[in-house]
Amino acid sequence: MRGKDPDTGEYFGPSRSQQRREALEVLELGERLASLSDAQLARLPIPDTLLPHIVETRRITSHIARKRQLAYLAKQMRREDEETLHAIRDALDAQGETARREVAAIHRVEQWRERLLDGGDEALAQLLDQHPRADRQHLRQLVRNALQERRLNKPPHAYRELFRELRALLVVGTESATDADTDTDTDDDSGG
Known part of the structure; x- marks a missing residue:
């Protein structure tokens, strides 16, 4: 549960809907990264910890297994700082x-x-x-x-x-x- 501050009435954190939207944005970013070529990936500021997961996602062709791997990639990406993800988005744009x-x-x-x-x-x-x-x-x-x-x-x-x-x-x-x-x-x- 999110909870409210009893004194101010403000919520402690983002709503579940907001968390879901952010998670879906990261998942879409992961899909975009998995669709890029090696040369395109090399031009992006991607941390070394994420590269093996992106390569693994590109390797998998089975629909369900790829979907599961994309979810895992997104989970790994959410562990990165917001600045890192923002830099990747800016470079892609x-x-x-x-x-x-x-x-x-x-x-x-x-x-x-x-x-x-x-x-x-x-x-x-x-x-x-x-x-x-x-x-x-x-x-x-x-x-x-x-x-x-x-x-x-x-x-x-x-x-x-x-x-x-x-x-x-x-x-x-x-x-x-x-x-x-x-x-x-x-x-x-x-x-x-």
């Missing part, structure tokens, strides 16, 4: 946001490729206005070759090469600009 940004960048590159193939010189002019350092001749040649491949039903070599060029221009260019901004910020902080 950051990875999810990074993946969403990467997918959005790929979609942006694909949209530009289609615009270049459908819009011709007008779309190329718009791209070059936004990215003046781009190689106009090379992009024009790739667009021309990709259109010829389509017309002749050839394998899409230039089509793929156009994607790679656009990705280098749009995505890598954006990342290096962001890195330069970050480097500038840290230089300012250390110099002041």
Whole structure:
């Protein structure tokens, strides 16, 4: 039983419903961890005491046995401090946001490729206005070759090469600009 303080009337601890919600949150976190690859797990701040339990949970395929192992994993996770679990959740959320940004960048590159193939010189002019350092001749040649491949039903070599060029221009260019901004910020902080 939870109990009440006779003087103030406040409850001593969290309600059973609150405890159940917290336990279910930890169980869901355990399921997410068990579904990650080794490389993804290595990037997370997971204590060494939990790693064997996560690996064991991933190994089990039988439904009931896996469910039981997940419950055991959650029990082990509840023994960790709340800060540890919070750090793991934050790292997982950051990875999810990074993946969403990467997918959005790929979609942006694909949209530009289609615009270049459908819009011709007008779309190329718009791209070059936004990215003046781009190689106009090379992009024009790739667009021309990709259109010829389509017309002749050839394998899409230039089509793929156009994607790679656009990705280098749009995505890598954006990342290096962001890195330069970050480097500038840290230089300012250390110099002041």
